[in-house]
Amino acid sequence: xxxxxxxxxxxxxxxEAAVLQKGFGGTSIEELIAETGITKSxxxxxxxxxxxxxxxxxxxxxxxxxxxxxEIFSRARDLVDDPLQSFLLGLKxxxxxxxxxxxxxxxxxxxTVCYYERLFDRExxxxxxxxxxxxxxxxxxxxxEIMAVYTPREPVHIDQLADMVSxxxxxxxxxxxxxxxxxxxxxxxxxxxxxVKLLFxxxxxxxxx
Amino acid sequence: xxxxxxxxxxxxxxxEAAVLQKGFGGTSIEELIAETGITKSxxxxxxxxxxxxxxxxxxxxxxxxxxxxxEIFSRARDLVDDPLQSFLLGLKxxxxxxxxxxxxxxxxxxxTVCYYERLFDRExxxxxxxxxxxxxxxxxxxxxEIMAVYTPREPVHIDQLADMVSxxxxxxxxxxxxxxxxxxxxxxxxxxxxxVKLLFxxxxxxxxx
DNA sequence: GAAAAACTGTACCGGCGGTACAGGAGGGGC
DNA sequence: GCCCCTCCTGTACCGCCGGTACAGTTTTTC
Numbered sequence: 001x002x003x004x005x006x007x008x009x010x011x012x013x014x015x016e017a018a019v020l021q022k023g024f025g026g027t028s029i030e031e032l033i034a035e036t037g038i039t040k041s042x043x044x045x046x047x048x049x050x051x052x053x054x055x056x057x058x059x060x061x062x063x064x065x066x067x068x069x070x071e072i073f074s075r076a077r078d079l080v081d082d083p084l085q086s087f088l089l090g091l092k093x094x095x096x097x098x099x100x101x102x103x104x105x106x107x108x109x110x111x112t113v114c115y116y117e118r119l120f121d122r123e124x125x126x127x128x129x130x131x132x133x134x135x136x137x138x139x140x141x142x143x144x145e146i147m148a149v150y151t152p153r154e155p156v157h158i159d160q161l162a163d164m165v166s167x168x169x170x171x172x173x174x175x176x177x178x179x180x181x182x183x184x185x186x187x188x189x190x191x192x193x194x195x196v197k198l199l200f201x202x203x204x205x206x207x208x209x
Numbered sequence: 210x211x212x213x214x215x216x217x218x219x220x221x222x223x224x225e226a227a228v229l230q231k232g233f234g235g236t237s238i239e240e241l242i243a244e245t246g247i248t249k250s251x252x253x254x255x256x257x258x259x260x261x262x263x264x265x266x267x268x269x270x271x272x273x274x275x276x277x278x279x280e281i282f283s284r285a286r287d288l289v290d291d292p293l294q295s296f297l298l299g300l301k302x303x304x305x306x307x308x309x310x311x312x313x314x315x316x317x318x319x320x321t322v323c324y325y326e327r328l329f330d331r332e333x334x335x336x337x338x339x340x341x342x343x344x345x346x347x348x349x350x351x352x353x354e355i356m357a358v359y360t361p362r363e364p365v366h367i368d369q370l371a372d373m374v375s376x377x378x379x380x381x382x383x384x385x386x387x388x389x390x391x392x393x394x395x396x397x398x399x400x401x402x403x404x405v406k407l408l409f410x411x412x413x414x415x416x417x418x
Numbered sequence: 419g420a421a422a423a424a425c426t427g428t429a430c431c432g433g434c435g436g437t438a439c440a441g442g443a444g445g446g447g448c
Numbered sequence: 449g450c451c452c453c454t455c456c457t458g459t460a461c462c463g464c465c466g467g468t469a470c471a472g473t474t475t476t477t478c
Contacts, residue, residue: 003423003424003425003475003476003477007424007425020324021326021327022234022325022326022327022328023232023233023234023235023324023325023328024232024234024235025231025232025233025234025235025236026232026233026234026325026327026328027234028464028465028466029465029466029467030464030465030466038425038426039425039426039427040426040427040466040467041425041426041427041428041470042424042425042426044467044468045423045424045425046424046425048467049466049467050466050467107324108383110383110387111320111324111383111387112324113387114383114386114387115229115232115316115320115321115324115383115386116231116232116235117230117231117386118230118231118235119231119232119235128387129387129388129389131387132384132387132388133388153407154403154406154407156400156403157396160393160396160397160399160400161400163384163393163396163397163400164377164397164400164401166380166384167376167377167380167381167383167384167397167400168373168376168377168380169380170379170380170383170384171375171376171377171378171379171380171381171383172376172380174317174319174320174323174324174376174379174380174383175341175372175375175376175379177323177324177326178319178320178322178323178337178338178340178341179338179341179342180338184372187366187369187372188369188372188373188376190369191365191369191370191372191373191376192373194363194365194408195404195407195408197363198362198363198404198407198408199403199404199407216455216456237433237434237435238434238435238436239433239434239435247456247457248456248457248458249435249436249457249458250439250456250457250458250459251455251456251457253436253437254454254455254456255455255456257436258435258436259435259436
């Protein structure tokens, strides 16, 4: 019971790194068992096929992802009262966390899955979709709190605004990986921060009035 | 000579659609030749291996991509004189073009390649990197023209601002695909447009003064 | 110490990427 | 009318990989 979990985790660790570098189709089971130091039979004891591995990988990734956002934004919430300032601080903390990653962001499994849709069953695609909807829900909640206090200087749809956070994150990851510039992702988060600031912060002129 | 080009193009067409749906690793040569109606020998006459296919695919994709941006933004340039208004119009045209795609954006090969890095040789990764740098260069040029006339309301690095266009595009594609909501991409472009507008347009308050 | 969990070993299948090589159809130039 | 070049087809083969099957063994847990 306990030992099994550990091996399973080790397989998932190796698999996650491999999949983010080579995609699902480019990652062979043989290579995973070689690196994990397990036999093929051992692998199939834990996962009945590659699809099941993908499912476990994606679920674990999403859980971890959610946990990180929970931590960052609840910490920002604790430090600052105002919802706008708290969100801006959260983005700052996020960008710092991302720029502290030594080799850059390893890649997002949700993006990997969406570029592999036809290879997986409906359950995985549904899980993936729900992960993006959860991001939307999370950021939407934050923008609702902000909009209860501030009025945006331009009309925006709140869901689209929430999605923009996810979009800049995903896009930033792609750029960072393609450019081999780890910092690009953190910089993009800060660009997004500038946008949110501009959108909600009363202008100097208004304050003067 | 003529016939060969045609077959080659047909292979690339089939391969591009397949790769964007299943990734490189998930796309088999056998399936490509089945759909193209060609034999395996015929395929290898045109491309000596999968890596060469990837190279041709990526180069063609990038060229086409550049062509589309050229058309859209030069058209916007013709219609409007002011560099800011011209860029905003370009984003509008781009979002319209994207929302007119019946099945949504099929996916970006540059993103696919960056999630497959370890599978390809250095040449392909370099090509991919240069494609992203070309986007940066393109949008940087536009923002330079804008900044010659307008002053941003918040301090921004011009390269990061240029990268944000690419980031929102790439991120929007990921979200659109994952959510199965074709419109999300177009909406994100318009969100970016709102940002650029806010960043450069003199506020109402200033105009009143 | 027994039962259950967590594996190992072996043998096998079919699909796929890739190689090799021989040969043929069709068109353009001489 | 012949030749050569491009553009393929056909056949045979290799080794890797995903996956199956299943019997046997070690390790953990209670």
